Amino acid sequence: MIQTGITKLDDYLMGGIPDGKSLVYYSHPGVEGNVFGMQTLYHNLAEGKKCVFVASSSDPSMIKDMFKEFGWDLDAYDENLIVVDAYSGLVGATSNEKYVVENPESIDLLNESIEKVMEELDENSTIMFESLSTIMDLCGEKETIDAVKNWNLHGMLYEHVLIYNFTAWPYDSKTLDLIKHELFDAVITVGGIAERVIYGQYFGVLKTEWSDIELKSMLFRVLRPGGIRIYIPKIVVTGPYNAGKSTFVHALSTRAVSVDRIGTTVALDHGHVDHKGFSADIFGTPGQERFDPIIKMLSGEAMGIFLVVDSTNTKDFVRAKQMLEITKAYGLPLVVIANKQDQSGALKPEEIRSHFNIPENVQIMPTVADKGEGVFEAFEALVNKITEVV
Amino acid sequence: MSGYSLGIEKIDELIGEIRSGSNIMMIGPPMSGKDDIINTIIYNGIKDENSVIFVSTREPGERVLEWFKQNDQDTFDAHIGIVDCVTKTLGMVASDTEYIKRASSPVDLTGIGVKISQFFEEFLMKKNIPNTRLCINSLSTILMYSNIQTVFRFLHVFTGRVKSANALGIYVVEDEMHDPQTIATLKQLFDGMIEIKSNGDGFAMRIVGFTPKPTPWFNYEIDGMNIILQESE
Ligand SMILES: Nc1nc2c(ncn2[C@@H]2O[C@H](COP(=O)(O)OP(=O)(O)OP(=O)(O)O)[C@@H](O)[C@H]2O)c(=O)[nH]1
Ligand SMILES: [Mg+2]
Numbered sequence: 001m002i003q004t005g006i007t008k009l010d011d012y013l014m015g016g017i018p019d020g021k022s023l024v025y026y027s028h029p030g031v032e033g034n035v036f037g038m039q040t041l042y043h044n045l046a047e048g049k050k051c052v053f054v055a056s057s058s059d060p061s062m063i064k065d066m067f068k069e070f071g072w073d074l075d076a077y078d079e080n081l082i083v084v085d086a087y088s089g090l091v092g093a094t095s096n097e098k099y100v101v102e103n104p105e106s107i108d109l110l111n112e113s114i115e116k117v118m119e120e121l122d123e124n125s126t127i128m129f130e131s132l133s134t135i136m137d138l139c140g141e142k143e144t145i146d147a148v149k150n151w152n153l154h155g156m157l158y159e160h161v162l163i164y165n166f167t168a169w170p171y172d173s174k175t176l177d178l179i180k181h182e183l184f185d186a187v188i189t190v191g192g193i194a195e196r197v198i199y200g201q202y203f204g205v206l207k208t209e210w211s212d213i214e215l216k217s218m219l220f221r222v223l224r225p226g227g228i229r230i231y232i233p234k235i236v237v238t239g240p241y242n243a244g245k246s247t248f249v250h251a252l253s254t255r256a257v258s259v260d261r262i263g264t265t266v267a268l269d270h271g272h273v274d275h276k277g278f279s280a281d282i283f284g285t286p287g288q289e290r291f292d293p294i295i296k297m298l299s300g301e302a303m304g305i306f307l308v309v310d311s312t313n314t315k316d317f318v319r320a321k322q323m324l325e326i327t328k329a330y331g332l333p334l335v336v337i338a339n340k341q342d343q344s345g346a347l348k349p350e351e352i353r354s355h356f357n358i359p360e361n362v363q364i365m366p367t368v369a370d371k372g373e374g375v376f377e378a379f380e381a382l383v384n385k386i387t388e389v390v
Numbered sequence: 391m392s393g394y395s396l397g398i399e400k401i402d403e404l405i406g407e408i409r410s411g412s413n414i415m416m417i418g419p420p421m422s423g424k425d426d427i428i429n430t431i432i433y434n435g436i437k438d439e440n441s442v443i444f445v446s447t448r449e450p451g452e453r454v455l456e457w458f459k460q461n462d463q464d465t466f467d468a469h470i471g472i473v474d475c476v477t478k479t480l481g482m483v484a485s486d487t488e489y490i491k492r493a494s495s496p497v498d499l500t501g502i503g504v505k506i507s508q509f510f511e512e513f514l515m516k517k518n519i520p521n522t523r524l525c526i527n528s529l530s531t532i533l534m535y536s537n538i539q540t541v542f543r544f545l546h547v548f549t550g551r552v553k554s555a556n557a558l559g560i561y562v563v564e565d566e567m568h569d570p571q572t573i574a575t576l577k578q579l580f581d582g583m584i585e586i587k588s589n590g591d592g593f594a595m596r597i598v599g600f601t602p603k604p605t606p607w608f609n610y611e612i613d614g615m616n617i618i619l620q621e622s623e
Contacts, residue, residue, distance in 0.1 A: 027500075029503045029507075029544075029547045029548075030503045030504055030506065030507030030551070031507070032504055034500055034504070056497070057494050057495055057500070057501070058478070058494035058495060058498060059478065059481055061481055062478050062494060069485070087495070087497070090497060090535060091479065091497075093481075134497060134498075134499070137499075137536055137537065137539075137540035165500075167500040169540075169543040169547065170546050170547065171543065192507070196514060196554055196556070197507070197511050197514045197515060197551070197554075197555050198507050198510070198511060199511050
């Protein structure tokens with residue numbers, strides 16, 4: 001079994017891709033689906049695995065450069081990276097690669113090279129097709145489909161994992177249906193949220209042969225360097241006055257701003273978190289009651305909520321409970337932050353649970369926000385809740 | 391949503407404002423000044439505070455920028471995004487810049503598509519610029535590496551995106567390089583054409599598709615940023 005190296009996707013795939021299986025990243029034109037295959041390839045090289053890159057639309061001498069854009073240095077893996085050059089022949093360039101397809105428009109020649117490389121590999125490996133759509137454009141839809149069937153069969157035989165990047169141009173609808181439903185063991189769709197233009201990207205699991213996971217779509221963004229990050233556009237941090245919300249937002253964030261007056265937040269805090277494959281924008285609300293409309297407004301489009309309480313300040317728990325009610329109405333994933341654990345008299349999470357009557361399925365995480373203790377554990381707890389497999 | 395004008399005086403008067411969401415093919419023989427004409431149309435867009443997305447298959451991105459710098463320093467905080475399909479094809483290592491994103495090659499339609507979409511998002515969503523011109527110079531280069539069905543599929547997607555973005559699309563095609571069937575196939579995707587033909591010593595142009603009848607042919611001369619039309623025949 002190999003991993004895709006993409007946060008959450010491996011969970012959705014029940015751990016990754018079993019040996020001998022095939023997976024296609026099926027992308028709508030204009031979204032960055034091609035990065036998925038690259039990230040999977042890099043992840044496997046970094047794991048010490050042998051990998052094959054089938055170049056169809058890029059000069060092999062440019063491949064390292066392409067990966068470097070994401071901060072992925074391939075120099076250390078020369079031994080383990082094999083390139084099948086199905087590009088140079090197209091532009092009349094000479095190739096330095098061991099496996100060269102003299103005429104990339106010939107499916108037979110390509111087929112020959114792919115079969116050969118699969119046979120000659122001395123261990124089960126990951127084979128990544130840079131662009132199945134380019135192969136299809138050059139060799140024809142029917143011809144390519146037949147070849148893919150053969151490659152997947154070979155993959156099964158030699159227990160290689162085959163990864164394909166595919167851009168869903170308006171091909172024959174039969175072709176697209178075959179790709180989406182029949183040819184591959186797993187299909188990951190990569191799409192765009194569009195209104196006039198594409199302004200957001202998501203991926204989802206359309207099918208897997210080895211598990212029956214319900215389809216779930218995740219927003220993502222691509223960082224350079226960094227690669228694919230699960231994107232959570234809005235997490236709201238709420239809680240009573242002076243509980244440590246602003247401190248919590250700043251402790252998590254790579255960059256953050258607060259609109260404060262005399263030490264209390266009057267508008268909101270905004271921070272950006274980049275942690276373990278997640279990229280999130282977090283918004284802190286003011287704590288005082290007169291700002292409750294802001295909490296409602298902010299919670300509207302949120303994907304999750306932190307409720308911060310000062311663990312020493314039991315008299316504020318009434319207020320906290322009231323805020324819990326305001327936000328609970330939205331039915332969002334919620335994590336309670338038991339802050340100021342460093343102070344004497346601070347209640348432990350389980351004590352807070354009984355005070356509040358908080359159900360067992362809501363996690364309560366201890367933190368010392370001004371020292372940054374526990375804040376990332378709390379973040380992980382919430383994003384896991386937001387992205388959990390249903 | 392306002393429409394577009396080409397910046398070629400007499401022609402703009404004749405055809406009126408071009409509806410937003412329109413896609414136009416510019417077709418003409420080699421050496422007829424198509425590059426200058428397309429640059430003029432872009433330049434006119436910049437003056438109108440449009441953003442410009444320019445897919446260059448024949449010149450590195452830096453060269454395209456230079457043309458504008460040479461001709462007019464002032465426009466240079468313009469919102470221009472170049473998709474450079476040349477530099478990496480030549481095997482040169484160069485990273486992206488504020489104005490230039492690089493595709494792997496003219497075969498890399500996936501990459502070209504991603505970069506066009508990113509500029510669209512940047513200009514329309516992040517910078518809130520309502521009008522954008524997308525120029526591809528040229529389809530003929532792309533057709534050297536990909537067959538007509540492939541290019542048709544690509545254009546089908548992106549002429550559609552131009553439409554939904556209320557942008558203006560202009561696509562350059564070399565005359566005489568393609569068979570009539572290819573041209574006929576491409577034509578189906580466009581709302582109108584800028585046709586160029588050689589005419590005695592020089593060249594003439596006309597616009598088809600935006601008026602009930604094609605405009606008359608105009609001989610023209612190029613003077614820096616200006617296309618100067620002579621009297622029609
Ligand atoms: N001892 C201790 N002090 C903390 C901790 N977290 C925050 N504080 C302090 O608590 C005070 C209030 O913190 P803020 O982050 O401003 O609280 P807030 O919830 O944003 O407050 P409002 O916006 O006014 O509602 C500050 O003086 C912080 O330094 C903690 O874990 N331990
Ligand atoms: Mg605050």
